[in-house]
Amino acid sequence: MTNIAIIGGSGFDNFTALTDVREHRQVTRFGQPSGFILSGTYAGREIFFLARHGSGHTIPPHKINYRANIAALRELGATEIIAVTAVGGIAASTPPRRIVIPNQIVDYTYGREHTFSDGLDSVVQHIDFTYPFSEPLRDEIIRAAAQISLPIEPTGVYGATQGPRLETAAEISRMAKDGCTIVGMTGMPEASLAREAGLNYVNCSLVVNWAAGVVDGTIEFAAIEQHLKLGMASVQQLIKAWLERHRDPDPKI
Numbered sequence: 001m002t003n004i005a006i007i008g009g010s011g012f013d014n015f016t017a018l019t020d021v022r023e024h025r026q027v028t029r030f031g032q033p034s035g036f037i038l039s040g041t042y043a044g045r046e047i048f049f050l051a052r053h054g055s056g057h058t059i060p061p062h063k064i065n066y067r068a069n070i071a072a073l074r075e076l077g078a079t080e081i082i083a084v085t086a087v088g089g090i091a092a093s094t095p096p097r098r099i100v101i102p103n104q105i106v107d108y109t110y111g112r113e114h115t116f117s118d119g120l121d122s123v124v125q126h127i128d129f130t131y132p133f134s135e136p137l138r139d140e141i142i143r144a145a146a147q148i149s150l151p152i153e154p155t156g157v158y159g160a161t162q163g164p165r166l167e168t169a170a171e172i173s174r175m176a177k178d179g180c181t182i183v184g185m186t187g188m189p190e191a192s193l194a195r196e197a198g199l200n201y202v203n204c205s206l207v208v209n210w211a212a213g214v215v216d217g218t219i220e221f222a223a224i225e226q227h228l229k230l231g232m233a234s235v236q237q238l239i240k241a242w243l244e245r246h247r248d249p250d251p252k253i
């Protein structure tokens with residue numbers, strides 16, 4: 001049986017579609033997750049929800065306990081994760097308000113606890129990460145978007161930066177040369193930890209600004225807020241459409 005978890009990012013700190021909601025306070029070997037994990041019912045199945053930055057959006061990207069978040073979701077029985085993130089757009093195909101389902105990652109983060117292989121148990125685990133996201137889940141989400149006529153960008157290269165500051169124009173120019181089409185602060189190490197944990201993981205990114213230097217001028221935070229508010233409503237619609245259509249490949253009933 002598959003169990004789906006949503007990790008919500010900036011502008012997505014609740015999934016109000018859930019009914020019969022319960023709170024789980026998990027503590028893992030890696031410490032506490034960002035907050036309590038909700039479970040509830042949608043479209044006849046149990047869904048988990050975790051707000052990545054905490055319920056009051058108080059945890060900055062470099063302080064998130066990514067290991068505890070992934071470990072706690074796995075301990076609760078999650079097998080598939082859809083991770084929602086807000087990003088800056090670098091490529092012409094990723095303007096503000098566009099939803100992107102990236103297929104690749106370049107990791108520029110540093111100093112984060114990025115692996116479960118911490119030397120405290122005996123196993124050093126090497127994972128294949130050629131394709132960092134679950135391709136079957138990406139396909140399903142792209143299909144769900146088409147079914148509700150929601151325009152999305154079906155591929156993208158997520159450049160993960162350290163934050164919490166935004167980038168300089170020169171950094172974004174370098175990232176564009178590296179092939180990045182979007183830039184965010186929380187895509188890593190979340191994606192590789194999910195792979196280490198054996199979970200199927202997909203990212204759904206909402207572009208909320210042009211990245212630094214892509215267009216003239218500086219970045220306006222008021223505009224970001226507006227894009228977050230309107231764009232995350234579309235992300236919620238997309239996730240609902242996907243959940244309604246998601247077929248359990250291995251039902252236990």
Ligand code: HPA
Pocket residue numbers: 086087088089161166167183184185208209210211212
């Ligand atoms: N850079 C990094 N992270 C972001 C951005 C950005 O421009 N916008 C939203 N998250």
